[in-house]
Structures are given as C-alpha cells and as structure tokens.
Amino acid sequence: MATxxxxxxxxxxxxxxxxxxxxxxxxxxxxxxxxxxxxxxxGLAAPHSFTPVTVAQxxxxxxxxxxxxxxxxxxxxFAYISDSHLYERHVNDRFVxxxxxxxDDVNRLDxxxxxxxxxxxxxxxxxxxxxxxxxxxxxxxKAPLKIMVGEHDWYLDMGQKWQELFGEPTYSFDHKGVHFVxxxxxxxxxxxxxxxxxxxxxxxxxxxxxxxxxxxxTVGEPQRKWLEEDLADLPDDARVIVFSHSPLYKLYKPWNFxxxxxxxxxAILQRFKQVTVIHGHTHxxxxxxxxxxxxxxxxSTAWPWPYAPEGMPELTIEMSRPDPFSATDGCGDGEVQVHxxxxxxxxxxxxxxxxxxVSRTYMASMGKQDVPPIPNRPSY
Amino acid sequence: MNQxxxxxxxxxxxxGILCLFLIAGLAGCGPETGSRESAPxxxxxxxxxxxxxxxxxxxxxxxxxxxxxxxGEQTVTxxxxxxxxxxxxxxxxxxxxxxxxxxxxxxEKQAHxxxxxxxxxxxxxxxQGEGQAYGxxxxxxxxxxxxxxxxxxxxxxxxxxxxxxxxxxxxxxCDMCHPHASNTHPETYPKFQxxxxxxxxxxxxxxxCVENPVRGAHMDLDGxxxxxxxxxxxxxxxxxxxxxxxx
Numbered sequence: 001m002a003t004x005x006x007x008x009x010x011x012x013x014x015x016x017x018x019x020x021x022x023x024x025x026x027x028x029x030x031x032x033x034x035x036x037x038x039x040x041x042x043g044l045a046a047p048h049s050f051t052p053v054t055v056a057q058x059x060x061x062x063x064x065x066x067x068x069x070x071x072x073x074x075x076x077x078f079a080y081i082s083d084s085h086l087y088e089r090h091v092n093d094r095f096v097x098x099x100x101x102x103x104d105d106v107n108r109l110d111x112x113x114x115x116x117x118x119x120x121x122x123x124x125x126x127x128x129x130x131x132x133x134x135x136x137x138x139x140x141x142k143a144p145l146k147i148m149v150g151e152h153d154w155y156l157d158m159g160q161k162w163q164e165l166f167g168e169p170t171y172s173f174d175h176k177g178v179h180f181v182x183x184x185x186x187x188x189x190x191x192x193x194x195x196x197x198x199x200x201x202x203x204x205x206x207x208x209x210x211x212x213x214x215x216x217x218t219v220g221e222p223q224r225k226w227l228e229e230d231l232a233d234l235p236d237d238a239r240v241i242v243f244s245h246s247p248l249y250k251l252y253k254p255w256n257f258x259x260x261x262x263x264x265x266x267a268i269l270q271r272f273k274q275v276t277v278i279h280g281h282t283h284x285x286x287x288x289x290x291x292x293x294x295x296x297x298x299x300s301t302a303w304p305w306p307y308a309p310e311g312m313p314e315l316t317i318e319m320s321r322p323d324p325f326s327a328t329d330g331c332g333d334g335e336v337q338v339h340x341x342x343x344x345x346x347x348x349x350x351x352x353x354x355x356x357x358v359s360r361t362y363m364a365s366m367g368k369q370d371v372p373p374i375p376n377r378p379s380y
Numbered sequence: 381m382n383q384x385x386x387x388x389x390x391x392x393x394x395x396g397i398l399c400l401f402l403i404a405g406l407a408g409c410g411p412e413t414g415s416r417e418s419a420p421x422x423x424x425x426x427x428x429x430x431x432x433x434x435x436x437x438x439x440x441x442x443x444x445x446x447x448x449x450x451x452g453e454q455t456v457t458x459x460x461x462x463x464x465x466x467x468x469x470x471x472x473x474x475x476x477x478x479x480x481x482x483x484x485x486x487x488e489k490q491a492h493x494x495x496x497x498x499x500x501x502x503x504x505x506x507x508q509g510e511g512q513a514y515g516x517x518x519x520x521x522x523x524x525x526x527x528x529x530x531x532x533x534x535x536x537x538x539x540x541x542x543x544x545x546x547x548x549x550x551x552x553x554c555d556m557c558h559p560h561a562s563n564t565h566p567e568t569y570p571k572f573q574x575x576x577x578x579x580x581x582x583x584x585x586x587x588x589c590v591e592n593p594v595r596g597a598h599m600d601l602d603g604x605x606x607x608x609x610x611x612x613x614x615x616x617x618x619x620x621x622x623x624x625x626x627x
Contacts, residue, residue, distance in 0.1 A: 014617065087551050088551070089401055092550040092551050092552065093622075094550065124551065205491075208554075208555060209555065209559040209578035210489075210493070210540060210541075210555055210559035211491050211541075212490060212491055212493050213490060213491045243520065254493065254559075254560065255559055255560075303556060303557050304557075305557075305559070306557075306559070306562045309560075309562065321563065323575075324589070325575040325591070325592075327593065380562075380563045380565060
C-alpha cells in the first residue's frame with residue numbers, strides 16, 4: 001500500500017538521509033556533496049534552511065580528538081545558548097521559540113558537546129514565571145548546563161528566584177584540565193533607593209540598554225577577591241576560561257557594553273599564559289584581545305544588537321546588518337572548541353547565515369592568519 | 381472657624397502650573413473677602429479641607445495660613461505675613477515636591493540622552509532685523525524654539541522606549557533593537573525598500589516596525605505619535621549627511 005508523502009516530508013527525509021551519509025565522509029567529498037545538496041535543495045527551500053554546519057564542525061572536532069591531545073591537555077567542545085529574554089509564553093512566544101530553537105540546535109549536535117553554557121538574560125524582566133519557563137526549557141538539554149546570570153535575570157528580586165533555580169551565580173569548575181570560572185559581572189551600585197523606585201521600576205531601568213539612569217556593571221570587590229583565591233593554586237600555564245555576562249573590558253559605557261572594574265579583573269588574569277573570556281549581553285559577533293586575554297561574545301536567541309557607535313575592537317568581524325524583515329536574522333547559538341593549548345575556536349552558528357568561526361590562530365596571530373570571511377555589507 | 385481670605389472661581393481645567401500662576405496674580409491683588417487682620421481662626425479640621433477643586437482657599441490659623449491649590453490636593457502652611465507672591469511661591473514649591481515627575485522632559489533626557497537641538501544663540505549677536513519683524517530675535521525666541529523642539533523629541537523618545545505607548549502586544553519597544561535609535565538611518569529615506577517592493581519614507585518603516593516586530597496596530601502616519609517618533613529618530617542622527625536612497 002503506497003503511503004502518500006507530502007513534499008515537505010519527502011524533503012525532510014532526503015535531508016536526514018543526506019546528513020547520515022555526510023557523517024562518514026572525509027572533508028573533500030563532504031564539500032562536494034554539500035555543494036550538490038545545496039544546489040539540489042535550492043528548488044525546495046531557501047538554501048540556508050539546511051546549512052551543513054554541524055557536519056563541518058563535527059569533522060573538525062573529530063580530527064582534533066584524542067589523537068591531538070597535546071602537552072596542555074585534552075581537546076573538547078562545549079556549546080552555548082544566550083540572551084533569550086523570555087517573557088511568559090502568552091505575552092511573547094517569539095522569544096520562547098528562539099530559546100526552543102537554541103535547545104534543539106544543541107541537542108542535535110552529534111557527538112554531543114561536553115556541556116552547554118547559557119550566557120545570561122534568560123528572562124526579560126526577571127519575573128518568576130519567566131525564569132521558571134526558561135529553566136523548564138533548558139531542562140530539555142541533553143548535555144549538562146552551566147549558566148551565568150544577566151542583569152535581566154537579577155534586578156526584579158535581586159537574584160532571589162534565579163538563585164533558587166540555578167544556585168550561586170559565582171562558581172568555578174574543572175573540566176578535562178581546564179579551569180572554568182563563572183562570574184556575576186552585572187553588579188550595579190544602588191541607583192534605586194534614592195529615587196524611590198519599585199522593584200519593577202528598577203528592573204525596567206536596568207532592562208533598557210540605553211537607559212542612563214542605571215549604574216555601570218561591575219564584578220565588584222568581593223567577587224574579585226574570591227576570584228583571586230579561586231585562581232591562587234593554579235600555575236601560570238593553566239588553561240583558564242572565564243564566563244561573564246558583560247564583556248570584561250570597556251567597550252561602550254552608555255550601553256553597558258562595559259565592566260567598570262574590568263582592569264582590576266584583567267590584572268588578576270594577567271599572570272596566566274592565556275585566558276579566554278566568553279561573554280553574553282552584546283548579541284553580536286564580537287571579538288577582542290587584550291594581551292593574554294581573548295574575548296568572545298555570544299549570539300542571542302531573541303534579537304541582535306547593533307554595534308556600538310565607537311570603540312569597536314580591531315579583531316571583531318562585524319556581522320553585516322540583520323534583515324529587519326526576518327525575525328531570526330542575526331540571532332543564533334554556537335559552539336566553542338577548546339584546544340590542548342587552552343585557546344579556543346569560537347563558532348557563531350547564525351540561524352540565517354553561514355556560520356562564522358573565529359579561530360585560535362586568528363586570535364593568536366592578531367588577525368593575520370585564518371581571517372574569517374568578512375561580510376561584504378555594512379553593519380551600520 | 382475657617383476664614384476664607386481669598387476665593388476666586390476659575391474654570392480650572394488645567395491643574396497645576398497654570399493655576400498657580402493665577403494664584404500668584406490674584407493673591408497679590410489682596411483678599412476679596414475677609415481680612416488678615418481679622419480674629420485668629422480656630423484650628424482647621426483635616427476633614428474640612430476644601431472639597432471643590434476649582435476653589436483654592438487660604439485658610440487662616442493663628443500665625444499661619446493654610447493655602448490650598450485649585451486641584452484640592454496641594455496644601456501648604458505658610459506665615460500669615462507673607463505677600464501674595466511669597467504665598468504663590470510656597471504653594472508652587474509644595475506642588476513641585478508632590479509631583480516629582482513634573483519635569484518629564486529633563487527626566488527623559490537624563491534617562492535616554494537624546495541629542496540637543498541646534499544652538500541658535502548666535503542669532504542674538506550683532507544687529508537685529510532690517511526694519512521688519514522677521515529676523516528680529518530675542519533670547520526668549522531662542523529659548524522657546526529649543527524648548528518646544530526638544531519637547532517633541534523627548535515625547536518621541538518616551539514612546540520609542542515604551543511598548544505600552546507603542547501599543548505592543550508582545551512587550552517589545554523600539555529601543556530593544558535600536559538603542560539610542562541606532563541602526564535606524566533616517567538619512568537614507570526615501571529609498572526603495574526591497575522587502576516592501578516600493579519606495580518607503582521613514583514613517584513607512586516606523587509603521588512597519590510597529591506593526592510587525594512590535595506587534596502593534598497600524599499607526600496614523602500623520603498622528604502625534606508618528607510625528608514624535610520621527611522627530612526623535614531624526615534628532616538622534618544629528619550631524620549625519622542626508623543621503624536618500626542609500627542602502
């Protein structure tokens with residue numbers, strides 16, 4: 001008995017078949033097949049609908065596998081999702097769908113990443129139901145979750161609900177020889193008491209990226225002290241990766257693309273051979289290097305931010321202007337490949353575009369080698 | 381006994397500053413009924429506060445006067461011997477204390493740092509006019525221009541940053557994608573908007589954004605909100621060269 005299959009079903013089956021086949025290919029034949037596949041798919045759907053990015057990444061990851069374990073340690077991979085800015089589902093389902101898509105993307109990775117880091121701003125207005133919804137969705141991740149806190153999660157109840165769900169915002173852990181540190185970098189000094197703001201007014205003030213009534217982000221003295229102690233026993237050649245919501249450097253103060261005590265934090269990290277800082281908050285491709293510290297931004301699943309009008313770090317490959325007519329353009333998630341030397345390849349898996357990898361060699365050579373393809377349109 | 385020192389009946393639709401100016405003017409003219417020299421009044425009961433908002437009253441106590449504004453809400457106790465001007469000032473001070481949001485333009489400016497309008501004070505230098513009114517400017521003209529223009533921009537900034545004002549059904553406001561109106565490039569309009577398949581003005585794109593990502597209702601293209609939004613967005617690109625049609 002013949003079963004009727006719709007165009008979509010047949011397409012999805014073919015796609016599935018193609019991906020299964022691809023996993024067994026070497027790079028050369030992979031490129032051939034993927035080019036053919038994109039051509040074949042062009043008539044059925046937009047070419048970006050199945051960019052064979054995960055396959056390419058998997059291949060890279062596989063070739064770096066146990067065989068390339070160097071003196072520094074093991075190579076491994078983790079994934080990231082960030083800045084979902086959830087409202088409750090009945091208020092805004094677009095942002096909820098964004099996070100669901102991020103979780104699906106990560107769950108589809110094969111092999112699975114060692115863990116998933118969530119970059120903060122899970123909620124939009126820090127409300128109990130927003131945070132609970134976020135936690136519920138993140139429970140669907142197959143890989144373990146590591147999470148940092150963002151200002152949108154914090155300033156309604158000063159982190160009460162977030163901590164109830166996820167624990168302390170400041171912690172560290174070791175994974176395959178790498179020391180990971182998670183900081184709460186969105187500590188603002190009290191601007192609300194004098195102004196007599198209600199918790200929701202305080203939250204809304206902080207939630208406005210261009211709201212100048214709030215203070216600047218800091219890590220703050222107690223956490224800096226904690227950081228010093230946490231790192232005290234590590235040798236100078238230790239592999240260290242720091243997670244913070246805001247960039248741990250000073251980019252653009254009016255939007256809090258900024259950490260006010262960045263220099264103090266950097267000074268603590270100074271003695272290490274190299275350190276990687278992964279941060280959320282900026283919703284865009286953002287790359288910087290200050291001495292031994294490499295900084296990588298994360299994409300948002302909710303919306304992209306425009307670039308700050310000044311102070312763009314030299315190493316940043318500016319994403320071209322997102323299409324306002326596409327709700328997901330400029331959004332995405334991604335992966336981080338950690339190498340034995342402690343440096344990372346940062347993959348921006350843009351949902352509507354080809355993925356962009358900012359490699360460790362690009363960073364190490366100060367942008368001279370392995371330059372990622374530079375978008376040919378302005379970023380505005 | 382409540383002694384009314386001054387009573388005036390004003391169609392006081394506008395509560396507040398306008399009303400207080402009237403107090404300043406009329407209080408200075410002296411009381412219509414009663415007299416400050418009359419016998420000291422017995423302490424006023426709270427529940428005997430004036431109930432008619434349109435009738436500000438001065439109520440005398442031994443050495444002081446309770447002065448209530450025409451909205452029936454602001455009351456201030458001042459020394460009896462003060463002149464009308466001082467009484468009005470005292471009431472104005474009280475009103476300002478009770479209305480911390482009175483200076484919403486300054487607050488909007490502090491919160492969202494929109495750009496100031498051009499400084500026209502140069503026009504006051506040198507000779508004024510050439511035998512006609514046009515071109516004859518005073519300091520007051522310059523201040524009015526700046527204040528009124530800035531107020532429209534401030535109103536635009538307020539709407540731009542408020543999902544409620546924009547009528548968003550999904551909690552989204554313009555600033556969530558366009559902090560400080562960045563990436564709005566008003567100087568490039570009119571231009572052929574590829575996705576719409578026609579030439580668009582800035583206001584067409586504002587309307588599109590409000591209808592789509594913001595999930596609000598279609599805006600009146602000549603309505604006050606559109607005018608304010610346009611003013612704010614243009615103001616933020618101050619100094620950028622016009623370049624219509626640019627993609």
